[in-house]
Amino acid sequence: SYELTQPPSVSVSPGQTARITCSGDALPKKYAYWYHQKSGPAPVLVIYEDSKRPPGIPERFSGSSSGTMATLTISGAQVEDEGDYYCFSADSGGNQRVFGGGTKLTVL
């Protein structure tokens, strides 16, 4: 079955750049989507189609994809950016859709 691999945790100081990666064999052909979840509430979409930012998402959030890796970058991370980040994509046939295992971002 298809898998997306994320690092379990990333830690940065406030104001630093945080980078969270997502690795998957089909990422050269399929878009990556990124979600942020703080404990409790439903996830929020922060990046779609590799690099597009939804309305209301701060400009410090950006995304890129190269080869089999997609990257979420938070430039100048803030304390409120802490939480879990998940990537989402599909296999090359579009039949298996999966989330990555999630990355816990700590900003302190």
Added chain:
Amino acid sequence: EVQLVESGGGLVQPGESLRLSCAASDFTFSDYVMGWVRQAPGKGLEYVSVISGTFGITNYADSVKGRFTISRDNSKKTVYLLMNSLRDEDTATYYCVKDIRDESSGSDVGFDVWGRGTKVTVSS
């Protein structure tokens, strides 16, 4: 404001069934793929299923295939998830989700709007 409101969660015993509903508002419901994502307590997000808007084409995660059935009623702007033969490992919060692009775009499926979730507990 685009909104998704789930209902139907609860406590059931292993082997029993449950049907979740998700009422949508403020968008052209029939134009969009809709789906369900779940999250077990303390765990990550897990894709469950999606259904296309016009023709009702469905897709399921392997973990629920053959046990869960997704359906929709475009006239009621509602999507359903019928869960049969429930197992302890199906215990989770179930989120209703909406695709970011309308079906005519032909783009990959990705979810921009999430409901608040409904809890399903499977336990004897």
